[in-house]
Amino acid sequence: MSQVIEKDSRIPAEKRIVFLGDSITDQGTFIAFLDAYFQQQMPDKKMKLINLGVSSETASGLTESDHPFPRPCIHNRLLRALQESKPEWVVICYGMNDGIYYPYSDERFQAYQEGILRAIQIIQNNGAKAIVMTPPPFDPGSINEDVLQPEGREAYSYLKPYVHYNEVLRRYSDWLLTLNSIADGIVNIYDPLLQDREQKRKSNPAYLSGDGIHPNASGHWLIAKSLLDHLFNISLEQIPEYVEHPEQSEIFALVLERHLLLSSAWKEHVGHSNPNKAEALLLDQALIRGEEIAAQIRERAAQEDRHSMKASVWKGYERIDFYLEGREGIVILPKFFAEGRPWVWRAEFFDAFATVDMALLEQGWPIAYYRLSNMYGCPYELMHQFQSHLIQTYELSQKAVIFGFSRGGLYAVNYAVTYPECVAALYLDAPVLDIRMWPGGKGKGSGSSIEWEKCLAVYGLTDENSIGFTNSPLDCIDSLSGSDIPIIIVAGDVDEDVILSENAALLEKRYRQLNGKIKMIVKPGMGHHPHSLEDPKPIIDYIKLYV
Numbered sequence: 001m002s003q004v005i006e007k008d009s010r011i012p013a014e015k016r017i018v019f020l021g022d023s024i025t026d027q028g029t030f031i032a033f034l035d036a037y038f039q040q041q042m043p044d045k046k047m048k049l050i051n052l053g054v055s056s057e058t059a060s061g062l063t064e065s066d067h068p069f070p071r072p073c074i075h076n077r078l079l080r081a082l083q084e085s086k087p088e089w090v091v092i093c094y095g096m097n098d099g100i101y102y103p104y105s106d107e108r109f110q111a112y113q114e115g116i117l118r119a120i121q122i123i124q125n126n127g128a129k130a131i132v133m134t135p136p137p138f139d140p141g142s143i144n145e146d147v148l149q150p151e152g153r154e155a156y157s158y159l160k161p162y163v164h165y166n167e168v169l170r171r172y173s174d175w176l177l178t179l180n181s182i183a184d185g186i187v188n189i190y191d192p193l194l195q196d197r198e199q200k201r202k203s204n205p206a207y208l209s210g211d212g213i214h215p216n217a218s219g220h221w222l223i224a225k226s227l228l229d230h231l232f233n234i235s236l237e238q239i240p241e242y243v244e245h246p247e248q249s250e251i252f253a254l255v256l257e258r259h260l261l262l263s264s265a266w267k268e269h270v271g272h273s274n275p276n277k278a279e280a281l282l283l284d285q286a287l288i289r290g291e292e293i294a295a296q297i298r299e300r301a302a303q304e305d306r307h308s309m310k311a312s313v314w315k316g317y318e319r320i321d322f323y324l325e326g327r328e329g330i331v332i333l334p335k336f337f338a339e340g341r342p343w344v345w346r347a348e349f350f351d352a353f354a355t356v357d358m359a360l361l362e363q364g365w366p367i368a369y370y371r372l373s374n375m376y377g378c379p380y381e382l383m384h385q386f387q388s389h390l391i392q393t394y395e396l397s398q399k400a401v402i403f404g405f406s407r408g409g410l411y412a413v414n415y416a417v418t419y420p421e422c423v424a425a426l427y428l429d430a431p432v433l434d435i436r437m438w439p440g441g442k443g444k445g446s447g448s449s450i451e452w453e454k455c456l457a458v459y460g461l462t463d464e465n466s467i468g469f470t471n472s473p474l475d476c477i478d479s480l481s482g483s484d485i486p487i488i489i490v491a492g493d494v495d496e497d498v499i500l501s502e503n504a505a506l507l508e509k510r511y512r513q514l515n516g517k518i519k520m521i522v523k524p525g526m527g528h529h530p531h532s533l534e535d536p537k538p539i540i541d542y543i544k545l546y547v
Helices: 023-027 029-041 078-085 106-125 165-176 190-203 217-232 250-270 283-303 355-362 380-394 408-418 449-459 504-513 537-546
Strands: 014-021 046-051 089-093 129-133 185-187 310-314 317-324 327-333 344-346 367-370 400-405 423-429 487-492 518-523
Touching: 014 023, 014 078, 029 046, 029 217, 029 250, 029 283, 046 250, 078 106, 078 250, 089 106, 106 129, 106 165, 129 217, 165 190, 185 217, 190 217, 250 283, 317 380, 327 380, 344 355, 355 367, 355 537, 367 380, 380 408, 400 408, 408 423, 423 537, 487 504, 487 537, 504 518, 518 537
Parallel strands: 014 046, 014 089, 089 129, 129 185, 344 367, 344 400, 400 423, 423 487, 487 518
Antiparallel strands: 310 317, 317 327, 327 367
């Protein structure tokens, strides 16, 4: 598989991305959300997002008998779409229409498989990367139950779908997820949307996720989030204002206007067999008008605060959520500041096993977190920008106490090695200290094949040359010699995920040899979880001994 995530999770300066799919893509809300995100948070990036979705389209070429017209098939326009749009990446999303709303059959599934595989090959043969999205789930709970059909009926359609059609899409999605060695990227939107729907129905059984076939705006945001994660390694938890209240966002109104203008023009320029044609300008005219709107978007974005700070109350404390370089940051402010304004920086897993964090917060230490998930400890420049921002904005101590839980150990130690002058102390809890051990699984632990694939992309490695990789924390301990950074480690001695003898024990041994200040608390009979100690006092006492 050729990963699309760039080394060090760098966001490319520009990228031309074409989206192909059925009416879910044609509607394009998730593409507009992506565009709004880049316009608002990374206006210097030139992302050309071209929506070439066509309503009713399939990859299989199948049509149910009572559909009002033969369903369009992507293969009737794919070559022209590629030749005209000249993409670097192509995101395809098919499946919802490909089972034609019938119960599962091998014949229909084979037609779908052949259509997808053929599309991937054609895209790659034309010099672009093929990124495959699973279909979203079908939701019978958002459809009038009177139109849902049981098994055994002679005919089904999008107007009278099979009640368990989501089981068909589950099979289709599961198969797509096996194409890692064929496609250049696989984006799973089926599971996030299904999980979100199930979670919301726990508190509201009448929740409608859309119309059963097309996700609502919340679902489109989840699709956009999944694309940001899989294509750019950007993890987001906050929901932007333009998603929750699009009518209040001037930027999103302009983005949506431009998106609808260009998507209609592109679709009709390339051509398609859906008899319902969009009202569209000629492409040349639409591109000129699109640039005029883009100038308005840039002007409006320049007037906004890219940090987009949002205050709220969290466990009785003031919480500030903000963006920095397009990624989410959090700072929890104490009711008073301890002398010297020391602070805790959670490298990963904000608010997980946070007994030490909360105890120090009560004593006047702010807690900070920068969402750099799935970067496996290598975003040094981003981390340094985050620290500088916090110091300047909140007048905090020049040195942070970094908490590295699990994979957070990679971030904490690597940052201390790179910027020792910025670190007051390290608290490492069941820390990962060698990517080859986890997620690589090259030692006694099982590792994680999915995480390893992304980790390799972030570090610019392959599985073969990772054997000689010498830039994990354990390889760089000697660089901490003379830094005078105190370290406290807490770990279980039967951790089967992050093996003590392959990680923390090696760090402790070498740091002692370097005459470094280090203390290790081993929890007998304990695994990877739970982290920390029931009584955080020994950890706090050690930290405050030096800070």
